[in-house]
Amino acid sequence: MKSLVVAIVALILVAGVAYAKEYELNKKAGDYNVLIKIDKNPPVAGKNKMEIVITDASGKAVTDAKVIVELSMPPMPGMPAANYKSNADLKGDKYKAVIEPSMAGPWNLAVKITRGGKTDTAKLSLDVK
Numbered sequence: 001m002k003s004l005v006v007a008i009v010a011l012i013l014v015a016g017v018a019y020a021k022e023y024e025l026n027k028k029a030g031d032y033n034v035l036i037k038i039d040k041n042p043p044v045a046g047k048n049k050m051e052i053v054i055t056d057a058s059g060k061a062v063t064d065a066k067v068i069v070e071l072s073m074p075p076m077p078g079m080p081a082a083n084y085k086s087n088a089d090l091k092g093d094k095y096k097a098v099i100e101p102s103m104a105g106p107w108n109l110a111v112k113i114t115r116g117g118k119t120d121t122a123k124l125s126l127d128v129k
């Protein structure tokens with residue numbers, strides 16, 4: 001009986017972790033390490049909440065940068081190129097933004113970090129469902 005309870009608890013934990021799994025990716029932008037999290041995995045057409053944690057070469061959180069998120073899709077048959085830009089706002093030591101891809105498909109995401117007059121960019125591609 002005890003082992004059954006343990007097995008059920010383990011199952012619930014595994015299911016919980018699988019359910020809570022968000023999109024997460026580490027990227028480099030110049031000397032910065034950029035941790036990108038999206039609340040939906042895979043990201044979806046429509047609203048997705050994004051969280052960005054920027055750390056410098058020494059691992060210290062960067063909180064004095066201007067961060068812009070650019071989302072783009074190259075033109076395709078029946079659709080002109082799409083480009084969206086939004087500011088990521090600092091909350092605590094995280095930058096938060098909402099991205100809204102207008103359709104499913106491959107999107108390019110650029111996180112532009114401007115600090116001390118210099119801009120570094122982390123780029124990634126998103127497979128939006």
Ligand SMILES: [Cu+2]
Pocket residue numbers: 073074075076079103105
């Ligand atoms: Cu398209």
